[in-house]
Amino acid sequence: MKGLSRIASGIAQSEIRVMSVECERVRGVNLAQGVCDTEVPSVVRRAAEATIEAGANQYTRLDGIPALRQAIARKMRDYNGLNVDPDREVLVTSGATGGFSAACMALLNPGDEVVLFEPFYGYHTHTLVAMNIVPVFVRLEAPDWKFNVADVERVITPRTRAIVINSPANPSGKVFSREELESLADIVVRHDLILFTDEIYEYFLYDGHRHISAASLPGMADRTVTVSGFSKTFSITGWRIGYVICPSEWTTAIGYFHDLAYVCAPSPFQHGVTAGLSELTPEFYSDLGREYLEKRNILCQALTQAGLTPSIPPGAYYVLADSSSLPGKSSKEKAMSLLNETGVASVPGAAFYHDDSGENLLRFCFAKKTADLENACGRLERLRSPASV
Ligand code: PLP
Numbered sequence: 001m002k003g004l005s006r007i008a009s010g011i012a013q014s015e016i017r018v019m020s021v022e023c024e025r026v027r028g029v030n031l032a033q034g035v036c037d038t039e040v041p042s043v044v045r046r047a048a049e050a051t052i053e054a055g056a057n058q059y060t061r062l063d064g065i066p067a068l069r070q071a072i073a074r075k076m077r078d079y080n081g082l083n084v085d086p087d088r089e090v091l092v093t094s095g096a097t098g099g100f101s102a103a104c105m106a107l108l109n110p111g112d113e114v115v116l117f118e119p120f121y122g123y124h125t126h127t128l129v130a131m132n133i134v135p136v137f138v139r140l141e142a143p144d145w146k147f148n149v150a151d152v153e154r155v156i157t158p159r160t161r162a163i164v165i166n167s168p169a170n171p172s173g174k175v176f177s178r179e180e181l182e183s184l185a186d187i188v189v190r191h192d193l194i195l196f197t198d199e200i201y202e203y204f205l206y207d208g209h210r211h212i213s214a215a216s217l218p219g220m221a222d223r224t225v226t227v228s229g230f231s232k233t234f235s236i237t238g239w240r241i242g243y244v245i246c247p248s249e250w251t252t253a254i255g256y257f258h259d260l261a262y263v264c265a266p267s268p269f270q271h272g273v274t275a276g277l278s279e280l281t282p283e284f285y286s287d288l289g290r291e292y293l294e295k296r297n298i299l300c301q302a303l304t305q306a307g308l309t310p311s312i313p314p315g316a317y318y319v320l321a322d323s324s325s326l327p328g329k330s331s332k333e334k335a336m337s338l339l340n341e342t343g344v345a346s347v348p349g350a351a352f353y354h355d356d357s358g359e360n361l362l363r364f365c366f367a368k369k370t371a372d373l374e375n376a377c378g379r380l381e382r383l384r385s386p387a388s389v
Contacts, residue, residue: 089247
């Protein structure tokens with residue numbers, strides 16, 4: 001289109017946004033977007049309100065307020081098994097999204113190749129493409145989303161600069177095991193690569209799965225950029241508070257690019273999150289896991305009953321379900337037919353693959369208030385799949 005940059009002429013609107021608009025049109029229940037409309041912990045909310053009232057509404061330092069960096073460093077030590085210097089190795093960012101984008105700007109060059117696992121999280125792929133970086137894909141195989149280490153070795157070329165992982169993963173729910181992380185660490189070290197690890201769902205774990213931070217593996221701290229944030233843990237997707245943990249040689253450049261786009265993360269919300277990290281007890285985090293496990297089970301049962309066989313996720317809060325029983329040639333048509341039939345919005349599987357491998361998949365999000373989730377499940381269970389007609 002006239003006037004647009006080369007990159008901009010190739011973009012398409014996100015399927016998640018499209019489905020959310022369609023859902024609103026039919027006044028349906030939106031299981032498409034990971035908006036996380038559950039309760040914000042009151043300690044987090046109150047501290048942000050008090051900060052606004054007290055007048056701390058100005059820019060902060062570009063790397064975030066010291067109290068939050070210190071609280072993140074304590075959490076990294078206690079939960080992630082990683083000792084980091086809050087002044088030199090922690091950057092508070094405008095969400096994990098702002099952190100990932102600034103880190104890519106600081107560490108990657110146009111033409112570099114970066115390995116991603118698919119099904120992928122769209123923002124990872126699209127952020128790289130927007131910077132003229134070439135995504136290269138390695139397949140996670142359903143239903144347990146394992147990968148073949150040889151496939152990773154095979155796609156590495158002299159232009160490969162980094163590997164991106166997401167654990168627990170959106171959309172598959174995959175939780176990378178220690179063995180898998182060790183095999184990737186071995187490749188990263190041998191080929192002198194950077195590992196980007198997005199750990200935003202680190203507390204959303206089910207069936208006894210444990211979160212392992214890749215940077216805590218021997219020899220990995222000085223090759224790893226850990227990206228995470230509080231959007232999901234504290235249900236504050238609109239507050240835009242995330243962070244990057246990385247070697248101190250990289251924080252200045254990452255902070256520079258983050259500053260160019262965002263200046264800083266929102267000040268009152270930095271204070272709110274600091275209070276949450278300092279005052280919430282371990283029970284808060286274990287309750288979160290229990291609450292979401294219940295939601296996962298409610299949704300998976302309804303999907304099974306509707307003939308949309310789910311792949312049961314061990315982590316995060318999405319379910320990929322087999323949609324072959326629905327009418328339609330593409331996952332987009334299948335998502336639309338499900339929306340029109342039941343009023344439940346999902347995301348077409350094509351949004352998570354670079355080829356047509358997602359056309360028989362739909363993604364459903366269970367980060368919903370229980371009443372909304374039950375409403376959606378009631379609608380799904382009434383679906384008469386062709387097999388049951
Ligand atoms: N990373 C992953 C894997 C996600 O699924 C999401 C949101 O859906 C984000 C990052 C966004 O995080 P933030 O709100 O901190 O930018």
